[in-house]
Amino acid sequence: MTISAPKELLELSRMAVPRYTSYPTAPHFSSDVSSTTYSKWLRATRDAGEPISLYLHVPFCQELCSYCGCSTKATRRQEPVRAYAAVLHQEIELLHRELGRISVKHIHWGGGTPNILPKDVFSALLDDLKSRFVFTDDMEHAIELDPRFLTADGAQHLAGCGVTRVSLGIQTLDPKVQRAITRVQPLERVEAAFKALRAAGIRQINADLMYGLPFQSETSIEDTMREVARLRPDRLAVFGYAHVPWMKKHQTLFCEADLPDAAARLAQARLARKLLVAAGYDEIGIDHFAVPEDELSQAAKAGTLRRNFQGYTTDTAETLVGIGASSISKTASGYAQNAPDVRGWQRMVEAGELPIARGRLLENDDVLRSSVIEDILCSFRVNLAQSELQEAGIDGTDPILVERLAPLADKGWVEVTRDGVEIRQHPYEIARIVASAFDAYLGTGGRHSSAV
Ligand SMILES: C[S@@+](CC[C@H](N)C(=O)[O-])C[C@H]1O[C@@H](n2cnc3c(N)ncnc32)[C@H](O)[C@@H]1O
Ligand code: SF4
CATH class of the missing domain: 1.10.10.920 (Arc Repressor Mutant, subunit A)
Known part of the structure; x- marks a missing residue:
């Protein structure tokens, strides 16, 4: 087609x-926003008394995919991940000092690969958050997962921790494209991840897919969309591969001649959309899809759809507090971004300072x-x-x-x-x-x- x-x-x-x-977009952030500024903003948020959302960033993956534009690095060892989590606990304590026992209506774990956190580390972080903040009864608890490293036991653990929504990185099911992007992930593995999550009682599943990857073709888009639609995630995001080698040095590993040109990218995007609509998905914003009964579809129809750092969402909280290196927070007064590198972030947190590197007063x-x-x-x-x-x-x-x-x-x-x-x-x-x-x-x- x-x-x-x-x-x-x-x-x-x-x-x-x-x-x-x-x-304004992140390039317009500056060091005018400091820890002191952010502290004032958080205290105003606490005084307003409205529930907030939390974003926790986990900047580690078992392996790096060569297309990746996220803020992350590869590790096979638990030690740096455990050390990072210890600093997250300290940052949570600093935030609690500013926010008191504020209500939380949405938690999102992103990365990197949050399922790299060992089970005891994830539970301890969640217990810490629960002991310092009040989780609302209807709180959405979402996490991004790499299906290659999700076990049935891991899915049970997440469900036991109250996770309600999961995003799985799939990108493509074409073996040739998978080899080119150094992310080999057979269909059986993806299918096993869906089964494990559903068996554990986590029914709200998103899938991330991509077009514009090396060697990707309309045939491979068609095959991937058909298989993924059969697995029936509630939501899909279909991202165009963002080729930004001036920012992400590992993307220079791609041979530019292997990348689909602008015409092929456009055709792939349009084909993916056509196939997902034919499979019964509603179109949400520029790059998301959802089954008609999903909250995101309902929000799109009701005109209450929102867009934030994680893409399209039903989250209406005015304040989003980012935790972890490079996380961005948003309050009514402005944006504040944590130090992007783990060392710089850690130094500030250990000095008892909110780890803000830059931001933007609105x-x-x-x-x-x-x-x-x-x-x-x-x-x-x-x-x-x-x-x-x-x-x-x-x-x-x-x-x-x-x-x-x-x-x-x-x-x-x-x-x-x-x-x-x-x-x-x-x-x-x-x-x-x-x-x-x-x-x-x-x-x-x-x-x-x-x-x-
Ligand atoms: C943090 S990852 C998802 C969780 C997990 N790390 C994984 O890959 O399975 C976030 C998503 O960003 C998208 N992404 C990453 N690099 C991208 C790029 N250069 N252009 C467009 N989308 C990208 C992918 O679809 C990926 O699933
Ligand atoms: S796409 Fe996901 S698994 Fe791959 S490097 Fe990026 S964050 Fe890690």
Whole structure:
């Protein structure tokens, strides 16, 4: 099956634009935000009394995949993982001092590979969190797992710890592509992971898939989508491989000639979408899919879908507290990022300091543009007839916005009026470009991966 795309869409898909998991984006963070600033923000969060979300970063994997863009490193030994967890406990204590016994409505363990944590280490961290914070009865407890290292016993343990949702890294089931990305993961292994989780009572399963990987073809996309749809995860994320060798040196191992070109990437993305929709999945935002009865589908239909550092979510908490090296926190006042390297993070935590390296105070204009960009990426339209937006000059008559959107408006792909912007055609491919039209810092924040 071949999915062709209009030539103009192909040209646009090559544009390098941010992913907007935050606005302003991370290149605009600076050392103006310090531990002292973040402490004030956390105390304001505590005073507001609203439940928060927690993100715990585990920057270790058993092996490194050559495409990986995450903040992680490989280890086969338990010692660095246990040492890292000991510092996480100290960071949790520091946060408790600022936040008191605040309620938590969402926990997300990401990485790296959180299932590298030995069972006793994971349980102890969770007990620590439980003893210092109040978990709400409906708390979502999610974790990213590498299926190659998930055992039936490991799945039982996670279920016993109250984990409610799991994300499995699958990427591709094509053996040739798997060899090229140094991630050999037979279908039987993936199937065993689904079985183990379901047998343990964890029914909410997400699958991460990718296109644009070396040697990936439409045939291999078709085979992977068919098999994965048969396993019936509730949610899927289908990410375009972000080739950023200037940031991730190990990606230079790929021979660029083996990577699908822009036309092939676009065709793969469109084919994956078509197959998942035909398999009964609803389309969520630009790169997620969910079964119609899933909360994410319901949120998308109700217009309450959100987007944060982990992608699309139903999490509505205003404050997300990141724990662990490189984690990013968000409060009503701004973003704060922990020291990116484990040593630097550890030094600060051991000195009794919140381990903040940089961040971004949010001005009123940032808050407004952030919400506009989130609306576009969640529902492909934004209502600009809101007094606070119009007072700030963020409306469809803004000459910069009009100029940036003109090429899309001329084709009829986007409708721009004073009171709103709506994407009429090719929303999945152009939403990041339309969002970027509202970005007051566009072009000043370093290099990005392509729009598709
Ligand atoms: C932390 S990993 C998931 C858990 C576990 N480490 C694993 O790989 O099974 C997060 C996801 O990010 C995606 N990812 C990693 N590197 C990427 C890249 N360069 N471009 C696009 N997506 C990427 C993959 O789909 C991966 O599953
Ligand atoms: S994709 Fe997952 S397992 Fe592979 S290196 Fe990245 S974080 Fe580790």
